[in-house]
Amino acid sequence: MGKRKKLWIGLTLGIAVLLASCGGSSGGSESEAEEPTYSPEMIAEGDSLFQQTCFACHGSDGKGLPNLGKDLTTSEFVRSLTDAELQAYVLEGRAADDPLNTTGVAMPPKGGFSFLTEDNISSIIAFVRSIQE
Numbered sequence: 558m559g560k561r562k563k564l565w566i567g568l569t570l571g572i573a574v575l576l577a578s579c580g581g582s583s584g585g586s587e588s589e590a591e592e593p594t595y596s597p598e599m600i601a602e603g604d605s606l607f608q609q610t611c612f613a614c615h616g617s618d619g620k621g622l623p624n625l626g627k628d629l630t631t632s633e634f635v636r637s638l639t640d641a642e643l644q645a646y647v648l649e650g651r652a653a654d655d656p657l658n659t660t661g662v663a664m665p666p667k668g669g670f671s672f673l674t675e676d677n678i679s680s681i682i683a684f685v686r687s688i689q690e
């Protein structure tokens with residue numbers, strides 16, 4: 558008999574804890590928590606790499622150069638992708654004859670700078686996010 562009672566108390570407590578932990582996290586800050594944050598060092602490194610590579614077509618301010626690369630600061634495409642998707646896009650580029658290409662000009666894989674590592678590109682993405690308008 559005594560054992561049974563203990564079990565019930567344990568169960569009720571368990572449920573109470575579960576309910577409390579579910580309710581406790583609703584503070585309206587959930588969407589903010591999903592936004593990745595980048596350290597100033599990472600953004601600075603991305604900036605420096607961007608100025609050696611991507612700037613050639615996207616301009617040093619990321620605003621794009623005519624007939625070379627698109628404006629990245631106002632790009633809805635950039636805004637709509639997660640970091641992982643953006644990483645995949647930059648790794649692969651977009652050929653001029655790709656049906657999804659919007660300018661008829663090729664975006665080369667890694668911008669044509671094959672020495673860029675995935676870490677380098679992550680930093681560049683942090684920089685690109687920092688100049689988004």
Ligand code: HEC
Nearest residue numbers: 611614625626627632634658659660661662663664667668
């Ligand atoms: C040789 C020129 C060139 C270089 C260098 C280059 N890009 Fe691009 N990039 C383009 C072109 C052209 C497009 C547009 C492709 C299209 O029409 O869909 C583009 C598109 C993009 C887009 C998608 C923008 C959108 O709104 O569709 C991103 C993101 C991007 N480039 C990132 C980079 C990054 C990061 C680098 C440096 C690692 C880089 N690019 C280097 C030419 C270049």
